[in-house]
Amino acid sequence: MKSKNSLSPAAVVDRALAIVDAEGLDALTVRKVADAFGVTPMALYWHFANKEALLAAVGDAVVSQIRVPDEDLPLEDYLRDAMTSLVDSMRAHPSAAPLVAQQIMQAETGRDLTERFLDKLALAGFDIDRSASMAHYAMQIAMTLVSREPGAELAVKPEDRQAVLDHKRATLASLPEDRYPRLRAAADAMIECDNSDEYYADGIAIFVAGVMADARALAQA
Known part of the structure; x- marks a missing residue:
């Protein structure tokens, strides 16, 4: 766990982006970032006034890579x-x-x-x-x-991704072949x-x- 002394705007943004990468945008909270540094959420508010400001900084960090x-x-x-x-x-x-x-x-x-x-x-x-x-x-x-x-399924948890893909395949495989031959043949390419x-x-x-x-x-x- 990172120390309080390592807390800086750049470090906070890096950690926030790592959470977004691993768990998705909706998983990002000020508390989760604070926990990663072993501090209270109030400590982060010295650098970012609210979650919206933190999200903006994360977006800026990605844009800067363009x-x-x-x-x-x-x-x-x-x-x-x-x-x-x-x-x-x-x-x-x-x-x-x-x-x-x-x-x-x-x-x-x-x-x-x-x-x-x-x-x-x-x-x-x-x-x-x-x-x-x-x-x-x-x-x-x-x-x-x-x-x-296709196949990324960013809206679902990584551990649930394969089950979602399998369900989509099963759904397309169940379609009548005489009516949807092209769709059935393209199922794998459309899903992943x-x-x-x-x-x-x-x-x-x-x-x-x-x-x-x-x-x-x-x-x-």
Whole structure:
């Protein structure tokens, strides 16, 4: 157990993030973090006014791990790198993904990424409203890819995950084969992801392809 002398904002955030990683976002409480340091919850309030402030700091810590791509990259490469960086930061801490969406505009790294993202779209001919929508879509797609990765089952306890997956398989296997042959054949692939890297790369590629199709249409207009 850590000592009271080791209590610092950075240490508190690290411990809070470890709890979120291991047990999920809903499991994070000020008391649980305080217990890890062997102090009372009041000791944490010297650094964070409430749980909401602690959650914001955890989100900032994840956002700070985002790598801002080279701004000289062409649009397609920049979009791919930006999305990959955003997804990678969430993949490292999937249960904290909702906090990234909340805090990305509060952290310098997140603002820089978004500013350059919007600038690239503006230079490609997108107006402000369309560019803002694309940035919003990028965040939502990244969050969905991470939080809904087949087999991850982030909403259930790790020890219950296999039972949930087995139940889903049994449900699909029980469907009439004459009516749902494709669904039954795809059951394993839909329930669990055999190749996570390919899953994320495909999701990012679909988003980038959609933006580039719009960019080409604007250039031809």
